[in-house]
Amino acid sequence: MYYSLRGTLIAADGRSAAVECGGVGYLCTVSAQTYSQLPEPGEEVLLYTHLSVREDAMELYGFSTQVERSCFRMLTQVSGVGAKVAIAILSSLTADQVAFAIMAGDSKALTAAPGVGPKLAQRIVLELKDKFGKGTAEFSAGSLSASAPAVMGKGNRGEAVAALAALGYSQAEAASALSDCADTMSVEDMIRAGLRKLSRNL
Missing domain, CATH: 2.40.50.140 (Nucleic acid-binding proteins)
Incomplete structure (x- = not known):
């Protein structure tokens, strides 16, 4: 309206x-x-x-921005995420950082928002992971800002993203390739798994 x-x-x-x-x-x-x-x-x-x-x-x-509005609307499509929770998420993270966290399967990053516990964060990632980067130009691989990787921290996943980015992949592509990796995996195993997934997409 x-x-x-x-x-x-x-x-x-x-x-x-x-x-x-x-x-x-x-x-x-x-x-x-x-x-x-x-x-x-x-x-x-x-x-x-x-x-x-x-x-x-x-x-x-x-x-x-229209990007933030698009992210808000996608978040509110998730069961249990109302407008207030979506605003809380977008107050803790930028729209790019939300998209990056979801594409990377990093549900822990979303728990930085008040009212978002581990279970809800995991549901958000599960329900939206396939939507980000597919048919939405705002969040396609390679379109995320340089500030987006800040949500990854300095853990194994963040190091693996950085390693794949150093090989020439965009940070969004790297994050998406690592989305199925468990947080307990070593950096080396994450990189190998990511390279296998990226090679299949060529």
């Missing part, structure tokens, strides 16, 4: 932003990532919006 709002930022409090368009003020719930991109009150702002309609309420969500 509402694709975007372009108008004057009236106020923002960290969780929401009020935007005046044509004399009407619209209150949008925003993530911490979007909040950090907002201009000063009184300046023009553009937010891509999503209208959530429930039996008891209608709530408008605003995003600084």
